[in-house]
Amino acid sequence: MSLLEVSDLGIEFGRRRVRALDGVSFTIEPGQRLGLIGESGSGKTVTALAIMGLLPPNAVVSGSVRLGGDELLGLNETELAKRRGNLVSMVFQEPMTALDPTMRVGRQVAEVLRLHAGTESGPARERVVAMLAEVGLDDPERVADSFPHQLSGGQRQRAILAMALINSPDLVICDEPTTALDVTVQAMVLQKLDEALTSSGAACLFITHDLAVVSQVCDQVMVMLDGRIVETGSVEKLFTNPEHPYTRGLVATARLDQVAPGQRLPVVEDFYSGGRR
Amino acid sequence: MKRAQLVTGLILVGAVIVAALISLVWTPYDPIQVVPGQRLLGPGWPHLLGTDGFGIDIFSRLLVGARTTLIVGIISVGIAAVIGVPLGMLAGQVGGWLDQLVMRVSDVVYAFPALLLAILLASVFGASTLTAMVAIGVASIPAFARVARAGTLQVVASDFVLAARGAGTSRWGIAVRHVGPNIAPVVGVQASVGFATAILAEAALSYLGLGTPRPTPTWGNMLRDAQQYLFVAPLQAVWPGLAIAVAVLGFNLLGDGLRDYLDPRLREVP
Numbered sequence: 001m002s003l004l005e006v007s008d009l010g011i012e013f014g015r016r017r018v019r020a021l022d023g024v025s026f027t028i029e030p031g032q033r034l035g036l037i038g039e040s041g042s043g044k045t046v047t048a049l050a051i052m053g054l055l056p057p058n059a060v061v062s063g064s065v066r067l068g069g070d071e072l073l074g075l076n077e078t079e080l081a082k083r084r085g086n087l088v089s090m091v092f093q094e095p096m097t098a099l100d101p102t103m104r105v106g107r108q109v110a111e112v113l114r115l116h117a118g119t120e121s122g123p124a125r126e127r128v129v130a131m132l133a134e135v136g137l138d139d140p141e142r143v144a145d146s147f148p149h150q151l152s153g154g155q156r157q158r159a160i161l162a163m164a165l166i167n168s169p170d171l172v173i174c175d176e177p178t179t180a181l182d183v184t185v186q187a188m189v190l191q192k193l194d195e196a197l198t199s200s201g202a203a204c205l206f207i208t209h210d211l212a213v214v215s216q217v218c219d220q221v222m223v224m225l226d227g228r229i230v231e232t233g234s235v236e237k238l239f240t241n242p243e244h245p246y247t248r249g250l251v252a253t254a255r256l257d258q259v260a261p262g263q264r265l266p267v268v269e270d271f272y273s274g275g276r277r
Numbered sequence: 278m279k280r281a282q283l284v285t286g287l288i289l290v291g292a293v294i295v296a297a298l299i300s301l302v303w304t305p306y307d308p309i310q311v312v313p314g315q316r317l318l319g320p321g322w323p324h325l326l327g328t329d330g331f332g333i334d335i336f337s338r339l340l341v342g343a344r345t346t347l348i349v350g351i352i353s354v355g356i357a358a359v360i361g362v363p364l365g366m367l368a369g370q371v372g373g374w375l376d377q378l379v380m381r382v383s384d385v386v387y388a389f390p391a392l393l394l395a396i397l398l399a400s401v402f403g404a405s406t407l408t409a410m411v412a413i414g415v416a417s418i419p420a421f422a423r424v425a426r427a428g429t430l431q432v433v434a435s436d437f438v439l440a441a442r443g444a445g446t447s448r449w450g451i452a453v454r455h456v457g458p459n460i461a462p463v464v465g466v467q468a469s470v471g472f473a474t475a476i477l478a479e480a481a482l483s484y485l486g487l488g489t490p491r492p493t494p495t496w497g498n499m500l501r502d503a504q505q506y507l508f509v510a511p512l513q514a515v516w517p518g519l520a521i522a523v524a525v526l527g528f529n530l531l532g533d534g535l536r537d538y539l540d541p542r543l544r545e546v547p
Binding site for chain 2: 052054077081083085090092099100101103112163
């Protein structure tokens with residue numbers, strides 16, 4: 001049985017029924033890492049929020065999202081809260097705003113344990129410090145006692161990573177976890193994410209717009225365009241033999257080393273111009 | 278420069294608190310006992326600020342009056358905050374029709390003059406410190422509800438609340454652990470400004486005879502007593518007036534200073 005089964009997921013927003021997702025279907029097996037790439041506004045984050053049940057109240061959802069066999073759509077807030085952080089957790093894009101400025105980082109990471117495992121604060125602290133060390137923070141004791149504004153972006157993003165991983169969820173959804181970081185920190189965070197996922201055996205839905213990042217973490221990739229999945233396949237296949245013209249455009253723009261000097265750089269529109277809104 | 282406001286506010290408020298504390302253990306003269314032979318003395322020695330129309334030492338009455346002023350401030354701000362803040366948080370977090378209901382009702386209360394409410398209460402239950410505190414407290418609920426609601430809306434829309442919900446925190450948990458601490462600064466500022474308003478309102482009510490009745494000294498009813506001797510002993514009205522001005526100014530400065538101090542956009546880079 002697949003861990004996550006999304007079938008024919010459609011989402012519309014507001015009274016005017018703006019269509020954000022249309023007939024999205026995919027599955028994630030236990031331990032599998034699936035990348036989801038697409039440009040901004042293509043529906044990647046909405047997909048993640050739909051799985052988490054965190055869509056705003058004006059979203060109209062159709063289709064089915066099954067986690068471990070249970071249908072998630074239509075569950076009430078209490079049932080969803082039991083699963084969030086326990087079976088599925090999420091790493092958010094903005095490290096600067098995803099931590100509560102009034103709460104010490106260690107306590108924030110420990111919240112997940114307190115909520116789901118009922119761990120007392122004493123033992124929880126040891127696990128928090130161990131987890132912060134595991135995601136590559138040099139001085140985990142000090143980080144645990146710090147407020148978010150006392151940490152750098154990279155430190156915060158790793159604390160958020162620790163928060164998502166500490167309760168060993170079956171599925172971790174990463175929504176552009178490294179987009180806000182500079183390239184060196186990005187590489188380090190990705191490596192730590194890779195190690196942590198391997199050691200816990202969690203599956204991962206990795207959302208990004210960066211082909212290089214996706215190839216570092218994932219084995220399977222989906223390409224999303226205007227709320228639809230236009231292509232699915234292994235990372236190698238996507239890079240060497242992209243089928244959809246939009247994917248060909250993406251790959252070509254990422255491979256700038258193959259452009260002869262003096263030639264115009266390729267843009268996605270050279271390959272795909274139809275269907276743009 | 279930013280700190281100057283805060284420090285001045287703290288000093289003035291501190292002076293009022295010290296005066297109230299001293300009055301608990303010591304006053305130069307009895308603040309209530311009428312002394313017929315010493316009416317309307319001017320400032321000097323041994324009566325520092327003179328005596329009033331009943332021959333009572335004004336300085337002693339001022340000290341005891343600070344106590345009433347602070348108690349009225351604390352209780353009425355307490356009533357307003359304890360009712361207003363949870364209502365505002367509820368309205369902000371639940372939204373929809375409940376939000377509309379709470380805010381429209383609070384608009385109605387806001388539009389109703391506090392003085393009229395106090396007169397109503399005083400005519401039903403009799404004029405006392407308690408009715409004044411309840412009237413001021415109830416009239417200040419909307420201000421707290423509005424501030425709390427605005428803060429809650431801002432916090433609930435933030436990424437860290439989404440992240441906390443993603444970690445499985447319940448609505449109640451969000452309110453207690455995330456919304457509460459994050460709106461505490463703005464509620465604190467409102468409390469300080471509300472304190473100033475309450476002091477002024479209590480003085481007005483006492484002056485009109487709708488607040489604390491004689492012989493308990495308050496700055497408001499001292500002003501009232503002084504009124505009839507205004508041409509004989511004008512300084513008598515100056516002292517309680519000055520005390521009210523100092524207290525109101527102090528709490529307003531404290532509120533403004535806190536606002537600037539807590540607002541990260543205005544914080545000076547060290």
